[in-house]
Amino acid sequence: MASSAITKVAIAGPNGTLGPPIIHHLLKAACFDITLLTRDPAKAAETYPAPTKTLAADYSSVPNLTTLLRAGAFDALVILINRDQVTAQTNLLDAAAAVGGLHVIPSSFGTSYEHPKGRQLGALINKLPVEQHFLRLAEEGRITYTAINTGLFFDWALEKAGLPINLLGGPTMLFDEGKVRLSVSTLDRIGEAVAIALLRKEELGLVNRFLYVQSAVVSQAQLLAYARQLAPEREFKTVGVDTASIEGPALEKLERGETGPEVQRALMARFSFGLGLGLFERSDNEILGLKDMTEEEIKGLLGGYFGEVA
Numbered sequence: 581m582a583s584s585a586i587t588k589v590a591i592a593g594p595n596g597t598l599g600p601p602i603i604h605h606l607l608k609a610a611c612f613d614i615t616l617l618t619r620d621p622a623k624a625a626e627t628y629p630a631p632t633k634t635l636a637a638d639y640s641s642v643p644n645l646t647t648l649l650r651a652g653a654f655d656a657l658v659i660l661i662n663r664d665q666v667t668a669q670t671n672l673l674d675a676a677a678a679v680g681g682l683h684v685i686p687s688s689f690g691t692s693y694e695h696p697k698g699r700q701l702g703a704l705i706n707k708l709p710v711e712q713h714f715l716r717l718a719e720e721g722r723i724t725y726t727a728i729n730t731g732l733f734f735d736w737a738l739e740k741a742g743l744p745i746n747l748l749g750g751p752t753m754l755f756d757e758g759k760v761r762l763s764v765s766t767l768d769r770i771g772e773a774v775a776i777a778l779l780r781k782e783e784l785g786l787v788n789r790f791l792y793v794q795s796a797v798v799s800q801a802q803l804l805a806y807a808r809q810l811a812p813e814r815e816f817k818t819v820g821v822d823t824a825s826i827e828g829p830a831l832e833k834l835e836r837g838e839t840g841p842e843v844q845r846a847l848m849a850r851f852s853f854g855l856g857l858g859l860f861e862r863s864d865n866e867i868l869g870l871k872d873m874t875e876e877e878i879k880g881l882l883g884g885y886f887g888e889v890a
């Protein structure tokens with residue numbers, strides 16, 4: 581199953597963060613027939629005109645999703661659904677399994693799931709049930725998958741006030757002194773990786789495996805040093821945070837059933853910086869023919885923000 585070349589691709593959840601870079605790279609490859617499944621077809625059709633097709637989808641209904649996937653005779657399903665929407669993702673996976681023969685790129689796009697300490701911590705609370713679901717369906721032979729882990733979204737995060745450093749004017753929360761290194765990927769890198777995973781899954785042996793792609797390995801201290809070099813007139817304040825001290829309160833909240841963004845952020849900070857699990861143990865860039873950014877390219881990316889966000 582799913583052993584021939586992929587041409588017909590369904591993309592679920594195109595109106596979020598990952599739609600633009602992934603659809604850009606799939607269109608650039610010029611060999612995919614793309615259909616978007618979305619809650620908001622008007623918005624998707626406006627953003628992605630023909631030849632991209634758009635269909636209204638109800639992520640709460642496995643029968644609806646199954647009908648759409650079956651009617652489209654797709655070879656692949658790329659799921660770009662928000663991490664907190666667990667049922668929407670498992671419903672899409674169940675629909676793909678019901679149709680059969682689809683290669684799925686699940687909505688992984690994050691950090692490594694593999695380390696037992698990371699699993700115990702609960703930072704991946706909404707990711708693990710989805711992972712378990714697609715692994716089970718793959719074991720049963722009902723789907724194939726390539727799960728792409730990317731680390732922190734680099735440029736996306738630099739446009740926010742949080743990680744890895746704050747370019748928006750407020751202080752940077754410097755976790756565990758800021759020297760811990762982590763893998764990061766630009767949105768463009770993620771688009772490239774998805775396109776390669778669909779184009780060359782057989783040739784590169786990407787079926788039923790987790791891929792680790794990155795644009796660079798960086799630390800908060802390194803990025804702050806670059807920022808200070810690039811904009812010496814600006815003050816980049818920091819506030820030290822010991823991730824061990826935020827872990828306990830976040831775990832208590834988790835035990836009470838609170839899984840909101842504040843809890844997830846604290847546990848992810850502990851996971852990435854305290855336990856050092858934001859750094860991939862291996863990078864699959866070479867397999868995909870991708871290169872890490874040079875120091876100059878990282879500075880170029882940072883420099884690009886100063887005009888806009890200063």
Ligand SMILES: NC(=O)c1ccc[n+]([C@@H]2O[C@H](COP(=O)([O-])OP(=O)(O)OC[C@H]3O[C@@H](n4cnc5c(N)ncnc54)[C@H](OP(=O)(O)O)[C@@H]3O)[C@@H](O)[C@H]2O)c1
Pocket residue numbers: 592593594595596597598617618619620639660661662663665668687688689690691730731732733734737
């Ligand atoms: N590593 C990182 O730094 C990082 C950062 C951000 C995200 N991510 C990962 O990237 C993936 C996508 O996340 P995202 O933040 O990009 O998601 P997002 O932009 O918030 O949403 C993506 C899509 O999910 C669907 N969606 C959103 N809210 C929904 C709801 N309440 N009910 C049903 N569907 C809903 C929408 O589909 P429609 O288009 O159909 O409306 C939306 O376009 C996730 O796996 C996430 O963990 C990683």
